[in-house]
Amino acid sequence: MFDQLADIFSSIAFKYLSVVDADPVTSNQHEIGGLSRAGIGQYLGMPADGSQIKIKATLVYLDEFSSAPVIVEDTVTWYDCRYQDQSRGPEWRLYYKSNEVSERFQPGDFFLVAFAKDGNLLMIFCPPKSDFEGQVRTLFGARDKAANLTGLTKVSISSSVIAVPVKLMLTQIGIDIGSERQNYLDEILERFGESFPKTREFSEFSRGLVDEEFCLKATPDAALITWMDTEESAFRQLEKHIVQQKLREGFGENGDDVDEFVRFSLSVQNRRKSRSGHAFENHIEVILQGNDVNFNRGAKSEGRQKPDFLFPSTACYQDLSFSSEKLRILGAKTTCKDRWRQVLAEAARIDRKHLITMEPGISLAQTTQMEAMNLQLVVPAGIQSTYLPEQVHWLMSFADFIEEIKNI
Known part of the structure; x- marks a missing residue:
């Protein structure tokens, strides 16, 4: 299990998007600059031969008007836009494609980028001064930091910033950061096979995956956090496995039935929402029983x-x-x-x-x-x-x- 942000991320920075960063009318570049000056560039790599680097990225847009976060798994390109102009120094930029997230963000939006130790980028966007900005700043240890007028502001990854709240937030919206997380899939498939089990059964199974034994009367808070963190991670692993299998099979007789695909996609989203809430209640129930509480x-x-x-x-x-x-x-x-x-x-x-x-x-x-x-x-x-x-x-x-x- 990860204890601090430093266990998951190598570098974190944030800014408010400029017109050049975000406005497709003013700029067709689809590029965000300033990452090299914020310290992220050293982790992405800056080859002297002008090579472009493709990086897997998760882009997230958070706002109060969407029923759920908008999430896109994509590839971004890190490159020196001045490589052909030898009279000027290097200027590294991050190129992104048009997608559901980039269509939503706009100049002035808050943007946080984090390079994970598994080599992926996490890019979070949300309206400025919103509750989401405050929440993201707090989770990543940037609550009291001001944004630079130009470029990104680097976040020092303090060992005092715990990772569990960040992991829970990301897992709840469908993101499992860090390839070093314990792999439970073999145990899950051995127990439940290639199907989704009942939530109560899966909650009980997930508690059994935790190595640490809790005294529920002494540490109910720690037990609840750990059990939820473990179940969320385990479920995402099972869900990813089942969804990938279904995508390989296709939808309908010819594998291209759009309506069936949409129904399947909605079922995945609905299952995520309902299962997490029931799992939460399941763990609370066990802890209350362990404390001999009548309810x-x-x-x-x-x-x-x-x-x-x-x-x-x-x-x-x-x-x-x-x-x-x-x-x-x-x-x-x-x-x-x-x-x-x-x-x-x-x-x-x-x-x-x-x-x-x-x-x-x-x-x-x-x-x-x-x-x-x-x-x-x-x-x-x-x-x-x-x-x-x-x-x-x-x-x-x-x-x-x-x-x-x-x-x-």
Whole structure:
């Protein structure tokens, strides 16, 4: 397992895109400059003979208007645009093709580029001053760094910046960075074959992949993070294997049925979303059981409302003589966005709601809204370092929440 960003990335830098970088009307170059001055060039290579270097890259665009991040796996070209002009010094640029991501970003957008130790580039784009920019800056250790007026700003990869929140964020959007990650595929295929298993079975299997044994009463936060990290990685390996097999077979009788391909693609996306949430709940359930906490999972409160976890039981909740001060609910969402408000409508007898999430670096504006609406955010201790100091004092860890339940 990786512990720090330095285990995954060799170099990181960021900037706000210029007109030349991003505007196809003003510039047809499709090039981003400044990487060599930011220190990334030494890892990409700068051959003196003018050779162009092809590099595998993952391009990601994040915005609030898309239901999911836009991700493109592509190849970019690193080359010296002045090689033919011997009167001028080298000027290395990164050429990108037109794709779904490049069609979205525009001048002024925030751009972070990271060279991974497996030789691939990660290129993340998002609107400037957005919650996404703040989150990406925080995750990669660039929260308080100003962008250079020209060129990219280099990020010093500190050993104090932990990798787990970054890995979780990237894995949740479909990116598994680092070829050195443990390969579970043989074990997965031996157990489940060439098909997707039930989520509860896969969660149990994933916990068994972890070498470390956790005392669930002492380290519930560490257990939850590790189990989720392991399951996300294991599932991506299985998913990649199954999807590649299907792509080789083709779609329909002649292998070119577009409608069948679209249905298959949508099924992959939908499975990712639903499975991750269920896996999160599965691991929470095991940890609560290990702490001898009374609860019901997915029990009804009013009408069709089904809080993820209701404490101590549905029977107690339905018994109006049972003190509401001794009731709790815990919503579980791997990422929040605007979905956190759904928890507010659940379990009317309980004024103060709790929501546990794996999302790192949620904006101060959003957590302030949560606090004002009497929603208490629960964030595993290992992820709290991605939040601002003025947020951390208010956050609860999973261990804190369990302790509160036990003391009711």
